[in-house]
Amino acid sequence: MGERPTSNRATDFDVLIVGAGISGIGMAAHMREKAPDHSFAIVERRENLGGTWDLFRYPGIRSDSDMHTLGFDFEPWKHEKSIADGPSILEYLDRIVDERDIRRHIRFGHKVISADWRGADARWHVTLETDDGERKMLTANWLYLGSGYYDYDEPYDPGFDFGDFSGQVIHPQFWPKDLDYAGKNVVVIGSGATAVTIVPSMADKAAQVTMLQRTPTWMFSRPAKDGLANFLRKILPEKLAYRITRFKNIKLQDIGFKRARNKPEKVKQFLHKKINKIMGEDFDLTPFTPPYDPWDQRLCLVPDDDLFEAIKSGKAEVVTGHIKAFEKGGVRLTDDTFLPADIVVTATGLKLAVAGKIQLSQEGQPVDLADRFYYKGCMFSNLPNLAVVFGYLNASWTLRADINSDYVCRVLNEMKAKDADVAVPVLPENHSLEEDDIFDFSSGYIQRSKHIMPKNAVNYPWRLNQEYVLDRKRMSTDPVDDGILSLRRKGANARGAEEELEAAE
Incomplete structure (x- = not known):
């Protein structure tokens, strides 16, 4: 079996970004500017960047948000149309990866199958599959999931019987x-x-x-x-x-x-x-x-x-x-x-998927994100060094992608300053969080997928909040070390961190 050209590159990174769509490219660009001394790679299962904008090729494909908010905070949208077609959005993303020297960090044709967090070396051990079926391992201190919110392999099937239809x-x-x-x-x-x-x-x-x-x-x-x-x-x-x-x-x-x-x-x-x-x-x-x-x-x-x-x-x-x-x-x-x-x-809708259908585990034990609470709409309770992007329901996707990228860069820099290699939002087992249904949307694709969605509490920070202006302020100005996010060296006693938190309450 022929070796892929990427296989002789370094296989350990500070941050492994999954997906070369808006979320993944946004994170890479933010790291270039705000955490430049951290190494990263982007793995993308398709042969092109763009995610949604490369996948969908139907007539008229365009954004349903204006490009002044679907565009990134760091890169002006230059076209005269603010409701843009798919090719214009791809052109915008291509320009960003070339101007910021990101393209050489993207490994195309690499699909992430599973990721296991191991505390002993503070690394995610990630299994990937290449287009020709070869399995590979990568390790990374952080996993940043920019894998979107729906199933790329299969759309929602409403169960139509096409019977005698001949077209x-x-x-x-x-x-x-x-x-x-x-x-x-x-x-x-x-x-x-x-x-x-x-x-x-x-x-x-x-x-x-x-x-x-x-x-x-x-x-x-x-x-x-x-x-x-x-x-x-x-x-x-x-x-x-x-x-x-x-x-x-x-x-x-x-x-x-x-x-x-x-x-x-x-x-x-x-x-x-x-x-x-x-x-x-x-x-x-x-x-x-x-x-x-x-x-x-x-x-x-x-x-x-x-x-x-x-x-x-x-x-x-x-x-x-x-x-x-x-x-x-x-x-x-x-x-x-x-x-x-x-x-x-x-055009009957999408089938939602969480975390790009990657099998996540912690010390070999399967992780079901539906059992975890969101932390600041970015990380998950008691899950170290993992961030995700799930955009706003009531505003543009990129608004959340931007603030989450910026926030993770702040965490990376704080970890470096404190010589820490683990960042985990600690939620004690005996918490008294009241759950909230933030998905009070009646859309079919939301309602069908509630059972796979992570949990939300009524009160911040344990939720995927839906107020961008407030979220942006909190994510950029609240201290990283907020008494919930525990920063520590690998091998430090995880229970100890939880006990410290409980003592502080």
């Missing part, structure tokens, strides 16, 4: 390279961000595209270009213009989310008004009126009214109903409506 069935996660849909009837099943992106993108070539939804989704229409951002970039230095736009968008996200929680009826009226503005006052809003309040699930972004323009042109339609059967030429609904289809796209 093509496609899931957006596995889009075929050269799909010819010109002049064909397409039924897109789903009403989330993916469906809302695919429908107008396919409508230009397809004969007819039907979005088939069981339940409507709240839609928020906005321009793809941020007028203020583009104006500021002309008159101010790039970094300052980016900072101002980022601040504005974070503030607007926060205000919008809180307003939806406090005054849902007002927000419903506002969203409907925007649809009426483009579709006309007599437009039937039933397909855009969900039975839940805005932000009980994520709002669906419609940039430049593209979905509504496609409906207006007669090339796209939205149908609400339940599937009775897949028949030879299309889809039969329970009310006996027949939707002709040559192609069915099942």
Whole structure:
């Protein structure tokens, strides 16, 4: 078996970053700037960087957050469109890894299978598998999981029986390279961000595209270009213009989310008004009126009214109903409506996965993260030297990636200063933490996955908090050595650290 070119490199690192998407690249860039005397490697199972943005290749693939907050705090977004397409996002990430000399630290085609923490040498012993099936071992003092939040291998399967359907069935996660849909009837099943992106993108070539939804989704229409951002970039230095736009968008996200929680009826009226503005006052809003309040699930972004323009042109339609059967030429609904289809796209959602499905263990004992509490939305109770990124439900993913990266760099530097090689958030067995359901979102993918999610307490720091502005302040200014995070040398008595904590309480 031929050796991979990476196999003769050093196999021990200060930090092993899993995943070369937004989270992993962000951590590497933060380390370059804030913890430059620590070694790192990024392992990526795919052959390209980008994670989600490399995996999904369906028509129109774009962000559903604005790029002034989905972009990093250290790298201005330079394109005039703030709702960006997939290729532009990949270009942004490529520029970052090249300008910061990160690319040579990435090992592509390396999938992490398992990781075992061993206290004797304060190392994660990590087993990887290469594309040709070869197994390798790496060791690292820290494990930083930027492996995203969903299962790359399999999407959510709602259990459709395609029976006599003779056309093509496609899931957006596995889009075929050269799909010819010109002049064909397409039924897109789903009403989330993916469906809302695919429908107008396919409508230009397809004969007819039907979005088939069981339940409507709240839609928020906005321009793809941020007028203020583009104006500021002309008159101010790039970094300052980016900072101002980022601040504005974070503030607007926060205000919008809180307003939806406090005054849902007002927000419903506002969203409907925007649809009426483009579709006309007599437009039937039933397909855009969900039975839940805005932000009980994520709002669906419609940039430049593209979905509504496609409906207006007669090339796209939205149908609400339940599937009775897949028949030879299309889809039969329970009310006996027949939707002709040559192609069915099942945009029915993702299947969540925690920690990239890596088998974690501690001294050989399996670790189930569903038994652990989050610590500062970044680490886990009684699990040393491991950090993770799980983005915000109510804001951009990268906002959390940035503050977690920055925080772990602070911890690394503090460990170096104190000559410590173990950092563990200590939670005594007899704790009295009250659990909280932070996932009060009714979205199917969240509800289906609650049983695998780590625990959250009502009070900070034992939770994955959902208030970015507050989290950012705490993560950057609260002392690292807060009486909970125990910093110590390898071999130091772990029980001793817990007893010290209990004595301090």
